[in-house]
Amino acid sequence: MATHIATNIAQSHFGEVPVVASNQDNQNTSPTDMLACCWMGKNKLEMKRVPKPEITDDEDVILRVTASTVCGSDLHLVHGEIMQLKTNEILGHECTGIVEKVGSKVTAVKPGDRVVAAFGVACGKCQFCLQKEFTACDCTNNSAVMEKLYGHRTGGGMGYSHFVGGFSGMQAEYCRVLYGNTNLLKIPPGLSDEKALYLSDVIPTSYHAIWEAGVREGEVIGVWGLGPIGLSVVQWLRNVCKASRIIVVDNVPQRLQLAKERWGAEVINFDENTDVAARVNELVPNGLDRSIDCAGFRYAKSLVHKIERAVGLETDTSETINEMVRSTKKFGTMALIADYAAYTNHLLIGGIMEKGLRLIGCGQAPIQRHWNECLRHIIEDRFDPTVILTHRFRLEDTVEVYKLFDQKHSGVMKVFLETRFSAPAAPGTPALVSQQGFFTQAGLFAAYLAAKQEQSFGILKQGGGGLIQITLHALPAPNAVTTSHEVMVYRNLTHAPAYEYFQDTELNHTVMENCKGGYPQATIAIGASTMGCLPKSPWGWLICMIGRFMHRDLKPADIMVEGDTIKICDFGMVRIYF
């Protein structure tokens, strides 16, 4: 939580950059409200009834949402890894809908039209939009924090925090689309919402990756990460770009299987072939012509990177990029379509320079540049967006859907969220899932919510992970302050074993995850990666290089391991720097 408080304070301090686009909906306080999925804190989402949005700027369009979904990038928000998140704000950046109302300057659509909305908010008129670099729009993102971090502000995005403009999202029954003349695509009659929905992001985004990578017919391409983006990239490569060979890298067996059976990809499961680059070079002597990263910043594999991300020494892992560096031929190209947020360590920059590699940051994909072309391929049956559509849920179940999607449970790849305005499922697409029993697989959070209702003390659930509640007699200040301070730090970490902290008159209660503790080898990894610079210090000192916090008391017993997830505990002595 500390990062969000810090970045929100920073934004107030710098002052918002004045932009034309209003990011606060002009909401009336009539009884018209709607259901929406709201961010309430790290790993906390709630379906809430909120005011329905209204026309605010002259080029706005109000959509009645008929289809929405959850994105891999939404998971970064859930885990609290994106700056400038604020509670009660609506998530979601992909939808189809029916135009309900239009502002006075809207000419491209009219009420009753079926449309897809782009996830990016582009004005359509500035120097960048005129060059079709819509996600570089100057006019829709007021984040002074981004300007300080990156030097310039990218364009705005729907439902994705104030780091990209703070617009309300589309996991809701209605949404306000800004600059409706630019950011809406009409859906041709006869094309189902299921086939149109992913034009808001995943389809043009995967297309953009290949376009930026400069793929030519007959080339040998590597794709890292088989989420919805990666799988769509594979489909484009096979069906439209006519790559000669497609090498894919992931560890989820059914995703590898799909890529192999459907599009003839050659698969590398990195749990089996841990030296991915060596394996690629066996398959492709001299290396790939081009590599595309569809995995991204959160997916750390080695202990070093897991720990560094956990304690904030870096925000992004460099592992995928380094594998690509070693796997790509000299003077080849590597494209990053996967999200990266800030800083990385141990990047093999020497390999990039000496091998003459082109590392292309794709940016957030300028949907409006590509979606007409993508639509054409869909209509002409060269590309089928529904290949990755595995489940259909109700909007009401969005919070549970996030959990399933995050844990890659039950073969969930990309979902269709229906609202009360949706058409029935199109033939050949998944039917609605509505049984409550389906969601008990979501695990920890469900157990926690149930236990919270019971107000029980002591151990809440044994085995299978579960939760433990630690109850202490109230400690006099400053210890009580230290404890709540400690939990505040936990909430800010992506892996926190502590979920809740509450006090009653005499007792402090901390609800934590029940992890096995102590892993001696972790100390060696920490020693190798971070302690070399302070050989004489007690090894418990750990300095966070981006200056956020210093643990000051790290010991083997504080490093918990569950499977191959690393969790750090005991922030009782932590110092936080903003």
Place this chain on the structure above:
Amino acid sequence: MATNIAANMAQAHFGEVPVAASNEDKVRHSESDMLACCWMGKNKLEMKRVPKPDITDDEDVLLRITASTVCGSDLHLYHGEILQLKENEILGHECAGVVEKVGKNVTAVKPGDRVVAAFNVACGKCQFCLKKQFTACECTNNSSVMEKLYGHRTGGVMGYSHFVGGFSGTQAEYCRVLYGNTNLLKIPFGLSDERALYLSDIIPTSYHAIWEAGVKEGEVVGVWGLGPIGLSVVQWLRNVFKASRIIVIDNVPERLQLAKERWDAEVINFDEHSDVSARVNELVPGGLDRSIDCAGFRYAKSLVHKIERAVGLETDTSEVINEMVRSTKKFGTMALIADYAAYTNHLLIGGIMEKGLRLIGCGQAPIQRHWEECLRHIVEVRFDPTAILTHRFRLEETVDVYKKFDLKQAGVMKVFLETKFSAPAAPGTPALTSTNDL
């Protein structure tokens, strides 16, 4: 030193990759020996008398050297920061000379020809050379250490350790140039050695940086680092590529002054403007069209990076790249012509991805791709390589030259090293001096 020993042991363990090019000169054991600058350890160079090289492979050319120099990248060797250095090996990768002997397959030159030698060793025949990606040549670098580190081996380089093939260098009186049909450029009659010498490396290298960056006429370009490469980049940008504005970043006042007065660059001294990207964005709202890094991995500024490099937590600093990320416009391009060796920390990868930046690793420049074009600009007087030639010394003083060049003392930028075979100094170029007089 430990890294170097480890790297040499690793190479021995992996086994050398078999390549066609012989990196051991077939030496003659007669009284034919020569003076050469040899690497003897970290910060230790010695002028030694060593055997004169001889024809070893059929396409070799033996050169009598008439001009040599010291490069900014030689300083990485001097400081022991390159893997697989071995004692007693000759440094130097830039020279002009006269052909003395040719191997039987040499057709492009004959004894008596004046030539420049490329710093890189390219076979001219493999799939990469045929695409003019000469520094990706498959046939001239046997380093299995590099293969493990980077995934593939780049081409070989003269006088630059076994990390790039282990060939003897050109800070000497003679050298063996491999694949003479590919790696030599004839010097036109009337063009002095002073004007030809830097075609071996820095002139085509600086040209390559701009070519890779994709600079178009009228653009606003930033150049980090005003060593010989950076200053040459500025000259190309002004005289040939017609950039509209050139922003330069460095801290050596006379280099900033030269860029400003000679080529009308807008200068940023980073000792005065410690937030370089803020200053760039003041000068160029919206950011640069393109940025070119001519500084590189060794030049750490902040305490964090100095410590990390010193204790081996990283080998390369990311500071220049991060400044470029914040200074370059959305969907702009950043080219790295400066050397980077291995790993860096705290790189702003999020800025690269989210701003849609193209980070172009230029590779070691494929000299042979560009040198004829560069020669044309020199002959037609659009580009003057001697703008950065500040001093002329004898080969015998090479060790002291390294020291002065490293510390940027006495206004030393790029030097001319003369041998006993050299012509006298061309008119308008620095006269011979001694390092003792500096």
